[in-house]
Amino acid sequence: MTKSLLTLSWQILLADYVTAIAWSPNGSFLAVASAAGEVVLWQIRGKRLLTLRQQQGLSVDVIAFSADGQFLATGGQDGTVRIWQIVEDGAVLLTELENKRTWVDCLRWHPQRPELAFALGKYTQIWDGGLKAVVATINFEKSSVLDMAWHPSGNFLVLAGNQSLKVWKTKAWDDDPHLRDISGASGVIAFSLDGQYLASGNNDRTLLVWEWENLDPWQMQGFPGKVRHLAWSMKAPDSLPLLVSSSGKSMVAWVQAENGNWVAQPLDLHNGTITAIAFKPRSNLLASASEDGLVCLWKKAAHAAQVLEGVAAGFSTLAWSPQGNHLAAGGCGGEVLLWAENMTGKGDA
Numbered sequence: 001m002t003k004s005l006l007t008l009s010w011q012i013l014l015a016d017y018v019t020a021i022a023w024s025p026n027g028s029f030l031a032v033a034s035a036a037g038e039v040v041l042w043q044i045r046g047k048r049l050l051t052l053r054q055q056q057g058l059s060v061d062v063i064a065f066s067a068d069g070q071f072l073a074t075g076g077q078d079g080t081v082r083i084w085q086i087v088e089d090g091a092v093l094l095t096e097l098e099n100k101r102t103w104v105d106c107l108r109w110h111p112q113r114p115e116l117a118f119a120l121g122k123y124t125q126i127w128d129g130g131l132k133a134v135v136a137t138i139n140f141e142k143s144s145v146l147d148m149a150w151h152p153s154g155n156f157l158v159l160a161g162n163q164s165l166k167v168w169k170t171k172a173w174d175d176d177p178h179l180r181d182i183s184g185a186s187g188v189i190a191f192s193l194d195g196q197y198l199a200s201g202n203n204d205r206t207l208l209v210w211e212w213e214n215l216d217p218w219q220m221q222g223f224p225g226k227v228r229h230l231a232w233s234m235k236a237p238d239s240l241p242l243l244v245s246s247s248g249k250s251m252v253a254w255v256q257a258e259n260g261n262w263v264a265q266p267l268d269l270h271n272g273t274i275t276a277i278a279f280k281p282r283s284n285l286l287a288s289a290s291e292d293g294l295v296c297l298w299k300k301a302a303h304a305a306q307v308l309e310g311v312a313a314g315f316s317t318l319a320w321s322p323q324g325n326h327l328a329a330g331g332c333g334g335e336v337l338l339w340a341e342n343m344t345g346k347g348d349a
Contacts, residue, residue: 005297005306006327014038015055018316018330020063027321030328031072032336033060039074042093050090061105066114071129073116075104081118103136106147112154118321124159131157140166146187152195161184165200190230192241199243201227206243218262223247232278244286244301246274251288254299269296269304276317281324289315295329311335
């Protein structure tokens with residue numbers, strides 16, 4: 001670990017645990033939510049902090065920008081999905097979709113269109129940004145929806161829950177979903193960048209990986225606990241697939257060899273539960289955040305390249321800017337830290 005890849009450039013302190021952070025597609029805004037119910041927007045170029053929502057005592061748990069950058073959506077403990085319209089100098093509250101007695105902790109925007117899927121217990125609704133209305137409601141039935149993912153093509157929405165993944169075809173919400181059976185409950189799912197692979201981290205301490213057109217998955221097991229986080233490499237699709245999973249304090253990088261088998265490489269450095277992992281866009285540089293108070297950067301998801309500090313009670317989440325020139329992380333004590341790429345430390349990630 002010789003050259004510093006990132007340098008701290010900005011930080012603030014919110015009232016409570018940072019629950020979620022998200023970047024606008026053009027990298028001009030960083031949105032942050034907290035367990036106190038705060039929602040703030042940091043304007044990168046203007047260096048302005050805008051408060052969209054003051055602390056309310058009920059947590060905001062998920063936050064995301066639409067792919068076209070028009071909208072910002074949040075959900076949380078009060079059951080309300082709030083959608084802001086993004087304007088040049090900030091955001092204006094557009095609508096509030098109230099869902100009493102339901103904790104909204106999972107929402108995802110369509111990868112191309114301003115369409116938002118959000119989970120309400122066993123149900124998921126689709127909100128259309130063009131029509132400014134909910135256009136569909138789908139039912140997982142077996143359990144609450146634990147995670148969801150749009151296929152990168154935008155043609156499918158996958159819901160994860162107990163004993164199965166369910167796949168709906170976009171714009172055919174009334175049709176029966178296709179099923180992918182699992183033995184336990186799937187808590188986290190993620191598509192590879194090219195949509196060729198789908199991974200599911202499960203509560204029974206297994207990891208399943210499917211080729212999208214094949215219903216027979218590879219199964220990895222032997223994890224210390226349930227698999228909580230997944231990250232696919234953001235390298236070009238013509239490179240070999242690379243997947244990183246985390247469970248408890250441990251991370252494993254999975255590389256698919258040319259013979260089709262997946263080879264495991266443990267990544268051991270953290271001494272606390274890992275809370276977030278993410279690859280830098282168009283890169284094999286991995287960032288991992290942990291309750292041990294460290295954010296670690298891993299070159300080629302194999303070798304520790306830099307360790308970032310700055311919080312006392314541990315890190316709760318992180319996210320790269322779409323351009324890859326900034327990394328933001330949130331702390332369990334309300335800290336928000338932003339690091340900028342050190343151009344003198346650039347190298348092959």
